Amino acid sequence: MTGLLIAGGRVVDPVMALDAVRDVRIRNGVVAEIGEHLEPLEGETVLNVAGAVVAPGFVDMHVHLREPGFPQKETIATGTEAAVRGGFSSVACMPNTNPALDAPATLQWLAQSVQRFGRCRVYPIGAITVGRKGRESCDFAALAEAGAMGFSDDGDTVADAGVLAGAALRARGVAGVFISHCEPEDRIVARDLVIAAESGKPWHLAHLSTREALELVRQVRAGGTDVTCEATPHHLTFTVADALEIGSAARVNPPLRSEADVAALREAVRDGTIDALASDHAPHTEAEKLDAANPAPGFTGLEIAVGAYAGALPDLPMMRFVELLSTNPARILGIDAGTLRPGAPGDVTIFAQRSWIVDPSTFASKGKSTPFAGRRLPCKVLATIVGGDLRYCEPELAG
């Protein structure tokens, strides 16, 4: 494999506490060195990225790749292409597939499909209960062995607190965070925080959206519970009033909230309550989104996420931005990513302050519906590198 020299960019790496103009050399799929004015080696491709930010590859810890079972909504090929176009070198995919990601054989199928069609790294989230039915715990050790990096019943909250507590105790010896999709949000956040505290299992709360839930997280954390949480681009941007105006393209679970909730969520990102930004990429077919009687909840998110976060959080320090998109989600999932320290995987996201207008017809995702359609976003991904391989590159950078 020939090397890559990413020259002249502003390298931002929270792990190294580095924010300076540097060159990054990638060889054999890993970061070889970081320095000033590095000379290109023979055969090395040089990317001149002056004016752009060079960050450790972004990690989206909450996406729905829809396979197996729903290839009409998204496939491994289209979902991971959307990821690299959106700046993500790694994604964690949720288990609400058909069959659910509740058995090693299904995870093996997924791994083979990723090997054949994948454009970025894919870390599966296994189910907590068999068939995501909320009754019987999965075999967590076997799922972890087959590649599961966390566990969640996503969309379907485990309704029986006893089942969830039992599962958490059983999974204590297995690596992999538990991830809760909390609906109704405040009540289930409270319940799951109690189970997290009692079981000692690392716990992550998906797509928080209310002031009350954020306040609960602050309180429990002060008591020492290992809990992390995420925010989505849409909950950071839109209110329920916007949702009414936009229509079915804004239908999502949890729903869009009040102006005060949006303000509280932005504040929670700034004050450190929110650990990670995650898109909840949830593509559907156009026929499902346009079904007037019952439009499908959720929408495509990978290709607007980075621009939307920047738009919602214009005053966020760059170091914090990279931490929320790369270092923290990598740490929560326990994956080898989130830094450009020499020896780390050669996963890099290059982006710049550049205004653009969201045009869903350019999306790689099969999902075209998004409340951000037609909106102007202030930040654009210019290139995504996975293991030293340039998987996505804006024409201006290539030329």
Place this chain on the structure above:
Amino acid sequence: MRIRRSLIDLDDLTAEEIAQVFEQTAAFEQTAPGRRLAGKTCVNLFFEESTRTFTSFNMAELRLGADVVNLAPRNLSFTSKGETLGDTAITLGAMGVSVLVVRHPEAGFPQRLALGFDGHVVNAGDGVHAHPTQALLDIYTLIEEFGDLKGRAIAIVGDVLHSRVAHSAIRGLSRLGTTVVLVGPEGFLPSTYAGESVRVERDFDAVLPNVDAVILLRIQRERFAAMPISDEEYVAGYRLDRRRLGLLRNDAIVMHPGPYNRGMELDDSVLDFAGWRYARQVHHGVAIRMAVLDLLVNARSL
């Protein structure tokens, strides 16, 4: 666990494999194929009514020397006795079934079946999702007519939203560098369908002089509750009739995946039109399906 190759949508095939299928199709149409599937059992599992696709899969399997079993849904215990889809897949695999050809009203069903099945699954149409063998035979018919499709423009007209034929054809044609012009009313064709090589147009008359071929679609009334526009409005805006045929270029052709509804998407003048290629499409259907079965079962490289 080794996962056998299935054909769920065109994306499962590389460009080289598609070329291979077309080459083999031509060979099968010219010479006797030999019993390349001898000793293999193919099961056709059709949960939706079908004439063309069902018959042509049967003929393709028989011509290749396969043993053929046709299962009607009422004979399946998982629809009545509580057996799961996964159990059925395991059962059929354990019997030594090599190929399952599946049509189902639910998108994604063939992929779910493929996951538990130790054999090859061919999607013969699943809900609004995909119909890869139809797309292959449509593209083959176009190539027979025009040669290289790069730079050509193909219009697909009508109920795109609910058409698995259209969804597979769009993916296939875009990969070949063909411009796809989608034509229809908003309710059948939201503008979000536009893409890199895909245009959305509302004015059928304006499109006709500028395309090499027109693929008409049936309105899939079984897949939605209410027509987005009245039948009269649809006919006025989108039915291909004698006047509209006159707007086409001299060498343009017209295709339809069938079954076609006279009076709705076309009138009788289309059936007499020199460029009407429906019979060619149906004709190629058998050899295309033979080539797909041969590729999945016999290709060593896959």
